[in-house]
Amino acid sequence: MGSVWGNKLKVSIFGESHGEGIGVVIDNLPPGIKINMDYINKQLSRRAPGKSPLSTSRREGDSVKILSGVFKGYTTGAPLCGIIYNEDQKSKDYSQLKDNMRPGHSDYPAWAKYAGFNDYRGGGHFSGRLTAPLLFAGALAMHILETYRDIFIASHIKSISHIEDDGIKLIDYDAAHFNYLKDMEFPVLSEEKGELMKAEILKAKESGDSLGGTVGTIITNIPAGYGDPFFNTVESKLSHMIFSIPGIKGIEFGAGFNITKMRGSSANDTYIIKDGKISTKTNNNGGIIGGITNGMPVVFTTAVKPTSSIALPQETVNIDKMEETVLQINGRHDPCIVPRVIPVIEGASALVILDLLMERDGEKLFRQELS
Amino acid sequence: MGSVWGNKLKVSIFGESHGEGIGVVIDNLPPGIKINMDYINKQLSRRAPGKSPLSTSRREGDSVKILSGVFKGYTTGAPLCGIIYNEDQKSKDYSQLKDNMRPGHSDYPAWAKYAGFNDYRGGGHFSGRLTAPLLFAGALAMHILETYRDIFIASHIKSISHIEDDGIKLIDYDAAHFNYLKDMEFPVLSEEKGELMKAEILKAKESGDSLGGTVGTIITNIPAGYGDPFFNTVESKLSHMIFSIPGIKGIEFGAGFNITKMRGSSANDTYIIKDGKISTKTNNNGGIIGGITNGMPVVFTTAVKPTSSIALPQETVNIDKMEETVLQINGRHDPCIVPRVIPVIEGASALVILDLLMERDGEKLFRQELS
Amino acid sequence: MGSVWGNKLKVSIFGESHGEGIGVVIDNLPPGIKINMDYINKQLSRRAPGKSPLSTSRREGDSVKILSGVFKGYTTGAPLCGIIYNEDQKSKDYSQLKDNMRPGHSDYPAWAKYAGFNDYRGGGHFSGRLTAPLLFAGALAMHILETYRDIFIASHIKSISHIEDDGIKLIDYDAAHFNYLKDMEFPVLSEEKGELMKAEILKAKESGDSLGGTVGTIITNIPAGYGDPFFNTVESKLSHMIFSIPGIKGIEFGAGFNITKMRGSSANDTYIIKDGKISTKTNNNGGIIGGITNGMPVVFTTAVKPTSSIALPQETVNIDKMEETVLQINGRHDPCIVPRVIPVIEGASALVILDLLMERDGEKLFRQELS
């Protein structure tokens, strides 16, 4: 419960936006995994701000220092702790944020939960900055899945506000097919739709406002037979983790909400034999039936709300004086968080899938024995 | 993991559709809770089949026998085990189901997970029948929440196929306002829309097919400050549980997927002071921000897929012969599971909220001390 | 926490001595394990009372009914629920026990914990009777360990009161060597010492009193490399479980408390090569170093207190009147619980070892795949 996640893997997250640092402890990684910092840093850089006018111009030091669990470049099997130190924390005046609850932010519920003792500077432990150590852990997991199990995870921007990208075909493709999306700064299937989306984001930015969107994610090559009917369905495990990412308000698997408009005869994914193996004609169930993988790609869509931090003045309440007031948040904000949240969704999913596989198979399929 | 759920509460589910029985063990219930079997049986009867042409005409013995944890009508604080014995299990021939994987059902992933040792009769442990003991536990939790914390949970059929019910207003209402929905066999806000939905279901039934829909759920009176930023956000806990209910393919909180089409300035729920307390003007975040309750109603929508069991013949694979075949499932099926799944969603949510409160507050606010 | 135990395996225990029944739910057993009821019943009969003047003449119906998780004689992989129904519960007058706290029994702490709502009849959920479902689960685990991993667990009565059995040599023996002890009603290495012990027990019985003793347990063939330094050392896992058995007040591994009187140079177990494999000259650490198995037999000794139920009158407190009183407990008691607790210790240890192996290796080494 709380800041520790996982059944076989254990991920512990800690830190505050404006404290000494943020970090993560990952336990039960198999020993003998070669750490690929290039791979990990590439994923971290996808999340990093300041790269384009579409994101905040703030710069964050996202360099991860590994404190433990790695020896001579390989995981030891002991807990791996990675820390990102907070650099250059200006002793800015946060007193306005202390009492004036920002709408859409965790300020008020956190104030209630922690009886006012929470670190409110920059959102504290609730800051989106906490997704950096989560992504560090996730990138590690993603690399393990790719290397040892040929499992790939990829995502595209499915929509920004009302503008929708082309759809992903969920049948007939190679495992690593969508991997090229990871190299795109604004990963869409249709370049044209992408340009429309970008323009829409910039328009919102100019008016001091923000936009949301949806992310489509596909995970290929998980064999049939992983997951549980109760209570660890693959949907349960994925949604539990994905809803830990700040700003997510919905998730749907396969055809998702649209499946409710189909009839059973078309919603049911017909089994066929293809290349001597069991497959399905459609993938409306998103690779999961009865909570368990059926060997088809695991597909889900995530709803990301518009950034809560906006430049426009907003009405709110001053909690100390218990009176209504108007708040204007200065600073550099992301007009749309969707592009930066994509690697986080992928990494978080990788942790889930790695845990899922290790729960049933243990460490054996991942660990290197001495030869 | 697996069949045990909960952080403070522990719920263990077991049983198969055509075995000796199905049941649940609930641990860490506070001692001294008066068991109200009328209340519980009312909830169970809402789930029971055979009540109208809209559901299967099968009859199930859903009577729960409490084996332990209750003494003189009160919880003892020791684990409470409730069992529903399977009556009248005809030794029907299930050999067709053994090898012919029903599309949309767990047959194939279960076969893969359990290496063919799973009890395939009637779906075995994957049967929707397992929601009966889950609902038993949930009804118990719901009664505790109502009695000790004045927290109410209610749901309506938000849509069936393309037909949508009226919307719920999420601001300004009494805690128990929507409780009347629990007394309706087909709980909708608009009687007119309800009639259209029913007609649509019967039409699908006649053609040997099935329909899906969505369920809107509202939970009132949870105080601000419950939940966690990582990894037990209220959304995480609720979605984890809700996705354990067979047939659920999506969940969204507050405005959900629609929030992705708003701008931040309208998506952010403005704080106001009302009756001397902090409230919000809108409830787009569904009562949860930063993973923590903000005191507003917790609101979510769940996508229920069309019943997988249909009368129409379907193409599929015979797993033993590894060849394609056509399957026709005889028997009495629900043309639409939505009305029967509603009490299950409510009960499952009640378990989540009870666990959430007990995690922070312990047993104190629920337990009766001897006077 | 509470009544659920295990990391990979999940064991849920429930029931009261004089309620409807007692039982256990075991989750995450690998599918395809053949259930051997003869093996299981033999272990249960070792725990059963009424077999000799050394134990209570009460008779208990210890026959386990399997409700779920087994199909055609094999585990399905779904939760296995086993129940022992309580037969013939006379509506005896328990009002004396309700208020007069039996010394040495859980009556008073249970009254405090459960605010008086606990089922006090026959100790309720605290009854030694609850060790029957625990043993059922344990016997299942023990059979799996023997069959799939050649791991054997055996115990002898190491002492009764001041009388000590001969010691077990911890080096140089076959895995199943001590298995013959399971066939003995009073398992000791020295027949002579056994006779002295029995006489001592009968003497205590005649005077209305009771005796305690110690149990020596040995587990052979666990490979090196299982367990954790923090916080799941093998000692942690075993002691956690063993202290759940009523009446246990101490546990020591290897030389145990005696190691504190050695010097490091003799306490350290010297590594040697034997038959081409790493072994040790001595086994003072009981097969566990740094919390992890080293391939030598895991050896531990458990302290069992004298039965709390005695025929002699005892001073105590009436909790209702808050006054001191004298209590005389009628009924048939075990003058010494040691012989009956032995299979429970073995079975409980088997659950621990099975969980330990499955945590690292998953289900693979235990599950049968379809051929």
Added chain:
Amino acid sequence: MGSVWGNKLKVSIFGESHGEGIGVVIDNLPPGIKINMDYINKQLSRRAPGKSPLSTSRREGDSVKILSGVFKGYTTGAPLCGIIYNEDQKSKDYSQLKDNMRPGHSDYPAWAKYAGFNDYRGGGHFSGRLTAPLLFAGALAMHILETYRDIFIASHIKSISHIEDDGIKLIDYDAAHFNYLKDMEFPVLSEEKGELMKAEILKAKESGDSLGGTVGTIITNIPAGYGDPFFNTVESKLSHMIFSIPGIKGIEFGAGFNITKMRGSSANDTYIIKDGKISTKTNNNGGIIGGITNGMPVVFTTAVKPTSSIALPQETVNIDKMEETVLQINGRHDPCIVPRVIPVIEGASALVILDLLMERDGEKLFRQELS
């Protein structure tokens, strides 16, 4: 499992002796707890080496840096991460240790568990140095227990080798009575016995050898009614944690192994009324019956093995060459770890008791609400 401990509290430990640092993450601490670094540092200094000829002359930098979870001197309620950076790690040649398994150390089982990828320098993650962050967490918990619940924990050296200290009387004393022991460098009740013990330790040291001993611990003022019958008995929780401390080989509660030599009539602790409250005449059960506290002091004794690191040459095996060899470990070792392990046992126990109380009571009795 693994490096994460606790039901309500979550303690995550990480780090290696010769890596970048060692640390701990503590989650679910109530918000608003004032951090007393003087108190904490005093406990850490009791564990620190180099203070007397009785311990190693090595010096460790044990200064804890708090990275998160504390704001303006109070806990925020977010995870608290404390780190001890490893200073001045000389690039000493550890190749001898890499292949030559030190008897009594975790080298060989760790090699087996981690397939040779473990950090073997100075014991790596198995180093006794890891008890420093554990003690940091424990001191925090101990301070909370003292401040908010008036619960005190104290220990004395009960024996060194064959020399025994006087016994603790377990009835009739004040909560903080034994607190003075925390101010003693060599905490014994009998000064005379203490001198004999010290002489014995120095004698062993001179001959290049080491000694073990036992520690007696008492915890006062835990109310009756905490703990569980299955599987979280207070004995289970305490032993689980205490066996995570390196070098512990046995634990007994109350009269412990001696209770097995008593008759039931004297082992049973007679209930009496004292000052209007329920008390017992004796405390043979060590304050725990049926796994639950009975309001009497919780008392237990721990067996600490002689330090494995000794100066004498020892026979062992070279794992790389698979041949027997002789190993001589140079360096400064503790001739007896008992005095330094005492604060660790106390701190570890404090974590257990705090978790025990919070499991039932939640945060309420500990947290400060804003006034």
